[in-house]
Amino acid sequence: MATNIDSVINLNDGTAMPLFGLGTAWTNECSQAVSYAIEQGYRMIDTAQRYGNEEDVGKGIAMSGKDRKDLFIVTKQWQNGHDACIQGLQRSLVRLDTDYIDLFLIHGPREGEM
Numbered sequence: 001m002a003t004n005i006d007s008v009i010n011l012n013d014g015t016a017m018p019l020f021g022l023g024t025a026w027t028n029e030c031s032q033a034v035s036y037a038i039e040q041g042y043r044m045i046d047t048a049q050r051y052g053n054e055e056d057v058g059k060g061i062a063m064s065g066k067d068r069k070d071l072f073i074v075t076k077q078w079q080n081g082h083d084a085c086i087q088g089l090q091r092s093l094v095r096l097d098t099d100y101i102d103l104f105l106i107h108g109p110r111e112g113e114m
Contacts, residue, residue: 021045021046043070049107057073077104089104
C-alpha cells in the first residue's frame with residue numbers, strides 16, 4: 001500500500017490521523033512554514049510548549065485560511081501531573097488560538113525532568 005501526503009490512520013475512536021505532518025521544533029519563521037506546509041497539503045501540525053512557538057503555529061494556521069476542522073493539531077505538555085496538564089492544555093489552547101487540540105501528549109513524563 002502506497003502512502004502519500006493524504007494518507008491517514010484511523011485511531012481506535014475512529015479519528016483519522018494524518019501519517020505525515022510538519023514538526024515545528026526550533027523552526028525559523030514558524031508562522032510562514034506552517035502556512036506553507038498547509039498550502040502544500042500537510043494536515044498534521046506538531047508543536048510543543050517547550051518549543052516556545054505555539055503562538056506562531058496558531059498564526060500560521062490562521063494565515064493558511066484552512067478550516068480548523070480539516071487539520072490535526074498535536075502539542076505536548078512538558079510538566080507532568082494532572083493539574084499541570086489541565087493548566088498546560090488551557091494555555092496551549094489560548095496560544096494556538098483554537099477551541100480544541102486533536103492530540104495532547106506529555107513530552108517529559110518523568111518526575112523532575114525539565
